[in-house]
Amino acid sequence: MTALQRDENPAGIHLPLDPLPGHTSRGRLERVLRRGEFAVTTELNPPDSADPEDVYNRAKIFDGWVDAINAVDASGANCHMSSVGICALLTRMGYAPIMQIACRDKNRIAIQGDVLGGAAMGVANMLCLTGDGVQAGDQPGAKPVFDLDSMSLLETIRIMRDNGKFLSGRKLTTPPQVFLGCAVNPFAPPYDFRPIHLGKKIAAGAQFAQTQYCFDVPMFKAFMQKARDLGHTEKLFLLCGVGPLASAKTAKWIRSNVPGIHIPDAVIKRLEGAQDQKKEGKQLCIDIINEVKEIPGVAGIHVMAYRQEEYVAEIVDESGVLKGRQPWKREIRRDDQIVAQRLDHILHDEITETQVDMVKTAH
Amino acid sequence: MSEKQPAVTQATLVKKAAPKSDYKPADVSPQRRVQRTFAVRLWSIRHSRLLEWFYSRFADAFLLLHPLWKGIGYGRVEAPVKFVEKRVKGFMFDCRMCGQCVLSSTGMSCPMNCPKQLRNGPCGGVRANGNCEVEPDMPCVWVKAWEGSRNMVHGDKILTVQKPVDQSLRETSAWLRVTAQAAAARETAQTPGASA
Numbered sequence: 233m234t235a236l237q238r239d240e241n242p243a244g245i246h247l248p249l250d251p252l253p254g255h256t257s258r259g260r261l262e263r264v265l266r267r268g269e270f271a272v273t274t275e276l277n278p279p280d281s282a283d284p285e286d287v288y289n290r291a292k293i294f295d296g297w298v299d300a301i302n303a304v305d306a307s308g309a310n311c312h313m314s315s316v317g318i319c320a321l322l323t324r325m326g327y328a329p330i331m332q333i334a335c336r337d338k339n340r341i342a343i344q345g346d347v348l349g350g351a352a353m354g355v356a357n358m359l360c361l362t363g364d365g366v367q368a369g370d371q372p373g374a375k376p377v378f379d380l381d382s383m384s385l386l387e388t389i390r391i392m393r394d395n396g397k398f399l400s401g402r403k404l405t406t407p408p409q410v411f412l413g414c415a416v417n418p419f420a421p422p423y424d425f426r427p428i429h430l431g432k433k434i435a436a437g438a439q440f441a442q443t444q445y446c447f448d449v450p451m452f453k454a455f456m457q458k459a460r461d462l463g464h465t466e467k468l469f470l471l472c473g474v475g476p477l478a479s480a481k482t483a484k485w486i487r488s489n490v491p492g493i494h495i496p497d498a499v500i501k502r503l504e505g506a507q508d509q510k511k512e513g514k515q516l517c518i519d520i521i522n523e524v525k526e527i528p529g530v531a532g533i534h535v536m537a538y539r540q541e542e543y544v545a546e547i548v549d550e551s552g553v554l555k556g557r558q559p560w561k562r563e564i565r566r567d568d569q570i571v572a573q574r575l576d577h578i579l580h581d582e583i584t585e586t587q588v589d590m591v592k593t594a595h
Numbered sequence: 596m597s598e599k600q601p602a603v604t605q606a607t608l609v610k611k612a613a614p615k616s617d618y619k620p621a622d623v624s625p626q627r628r629v630q631r632t633f634a635v636r637l638w639s640i641r642h643s644r645l646l647e648w649f650y651s652r653f654a655d656a657f658l659l660l661h662p663l664w665k666g667i668g669y670g671r672v673e674a675p676v677k678f679v680e681k682r683v684k685g686f687m688f689d690c691r692m693c694g695q696c697v698l699s700s701t702g703m704s705c706p707m708n709c710p711k712q713l714r715n716g717p718c719g720g721v722r723a724n725g726n727c728e729v730e731p732d733m734p735c736v737w738v739k740a741w742e743g744s745r746n747m748v749h750g751d752k753i754l755t756v757q758k759p760v761d762q763s764l765r766e767t768s769a770w771l772r773v774t775a776q777a778a779a780a781r782e783t784a785q786t787p788g789a790s791a
Contacts, residue, residue, distance in 0.1 A: 364720065382713075384757070425716070
C-alpha cells in the first residue's frame with residue numbers, strides 16, 4: 233500500500249498538478265526548483281523502434297532518481313522516435329518529460345502546433361534548442377529548416393503562454409502552461425559573450441537552462457561568476473550538464489569530433505592513468521558534480537549518460553546531491569493494488585465457471 | 596543537447612555507401628558553394644565602426660530623398676535600388692537579401708551567412724578555434740559579430756532579441772523599407788507636435 237507522493241495529482245498520476253501562484257506550469261520540475269531543492273534531470277536515449285515498451289523500459293531505470301527526463305529531438309541530427317511521441321508515452325505513465333524542440337526540422341507552423349499538442353498531453357517543460365546541423369547526422373542530404381532560432385522559439389512559446397496568441401497574433405482558446413528552458417554552452421567561443429547571451433535568452437523567456445557537458449570546472453566557475461554578476465541566476469534556474477566518459481579513447485574522439493564539447497587534457501590524462509577507465513569516468517563525473525554543486529547559482533544537474541544510462545542512479549546516489557530526498561517514483565497505485573489482489577488469480581488459475589455456479593455464488 | 600556518438604558516425608557510413616564517381620564536389624555545404632571567399636566580409640567586420648558611421652549618414656541621405664522616392668513611387672524605384680543594394684551588400688557582407696537587414700545590430704556580420712541562419716547569437720557548436728561547426732574552415736559568423744559589435748558605438752544593439760525572419764520579405768530592398776518606415780515614424784511624431 234503506497235501513500236500519495238509529494239508532487240502527484242490524487243486523481244491520477246498522468247494528470248497535471250494543481251496550479252500554484254508564481255508558477256507558469258503545472259509540472260513537477262518547476263515545483264522542485266522553486267522550492268529550492270537541488271534538481272536532477274537526465275536524458276532518455278530515444279529508441280529506433282515503434283514499440284512503446286522500449287520507451288517505458290528506458291525510463292524505468294531512472295525511477296526515483298531524477299526529477300525530469302529530457303525527450304531529445306533527433307539529437308545529433310540522427311533519426312529516432314520523435315520527442316512528441318516520447319513525451320506522449322512518458323506523460324501517460326506519470327513521468328515529467330522535458331520536451332526538446334530543435335529548430336532544424338520544423339518550421340514555425342509545425343513547432344507551434346507541437347507546442348499545443350505537447351501541452352495538451354501534459355508536457356509541462358519545454359527546452360528550446362537550435363539543433364545540430366544536418367551534416368552531423370545519418371541523413372546529411374536533408375533540408376535544414378532553421379526557420380526559427382532558439383531565441384525566437386523561446387519568445388514564440390512565451391507569447392503563446394503569456395499572451396495566449398500565436399506568433400501571427402491569432403488567439404488561443406487555452407494557452408499552453410509550460411516551464412521554458414534553454415541550452416547554454418559556456419565552453420565554446422565567444423567566451424565573454426556567452427553569459428550575456430544567456431541574459432538575452434532570459435529576456436526571450438527562458439526560466440531554466442541546461443548546460444553542455446562540464447569537464448572544465450574552473451571555466452564553468454568563471455562563467456557562473458559572470459552570470460551571477462549580471463543577475464542571471466536570480467531569474468533562471470541553471471542546471472549543470474555532467475556525464476561519465478566511457479574511456480580515454482572516447483574522450484579523445486569526442487573532443488575532436490563533437491563540436492561544442494570541451495575536454496581538458498587533465499581529464500584525458502586521468503582516464504588514461506586509471507586501471508578501469510569506465511569506473512574512473514564515473515568517478516570523475518561524481519567528482520565534478522561534487523565541485524559544481526557548491527557553486528552559488530547552480531540549481532541542479534543534468535546527467536547525460538549516453539549508452540551508460542544504468543550509471544545515472546549510481547552517480548546521483550554516490551554524489552549525494554539529493555540529500556536524502558526521493559524524486560517522484562512510479563509505483564503501483566492503491567486502487568491498482570486492490571484490483572490486483574482480488575483478481576490476480578484469474579491470470580493463473582484455470583477456472584471454468586458455468587453460469588449456474590455464478591448464480592449460486594451470487595446468492 | 597549534443598551527445599556522445601559511436602566511433603563511426605552515421606554520416607560517415609552514409610557517405611561511404613554513396614555510389615562512387617569521378618566527380619568529387621568540394622566538401623562544403625551548398626550555402627558555401629554560392630560564395631567564393633569571405634575576405635571582404637571579414638574586412639567589413641574589422642571596420643565595423645567606420646561602416647556604422649557611414650551607414651548612418653547614408654540612411655539620413657536616403658531619408659532626405661524620401662519625397663523623391665515617394666514621387667516616383669516606392670514600387671517603381673524598388674527594382675533599380677534592389678539591383679544596387681544586392682551587389683553592394685553582396686560584395687561587402689555576402690548579403691543574402693533577407694530584406695530585413697540587421698547588420699547594425701550584429702557587428703556588421705551578416706547572420707544569414709550562418710549555416711543555421713541564427714539571428715540571435717551563436718549556437719553551442721562553435722569550435723574551440725572560433726570556427727563554424729558546419730563549415731570547419733569558416734570563422735563563426737557570431738564570433739565575428741561579437742568582435743565587430745565591440746568596435747561599434749551602438750554595439751550593444753546586439754543584445755536585442757530579433758524576431759524570426761519574415762520569409763515573405765526575401766529579395767526585397769531593406770534600404771527602401773527602412774527609409775519608408777523612418778519617414779512614417781517622422782510624420783507621426785510631427786503631426787501631434789504640430790497640433791499641440
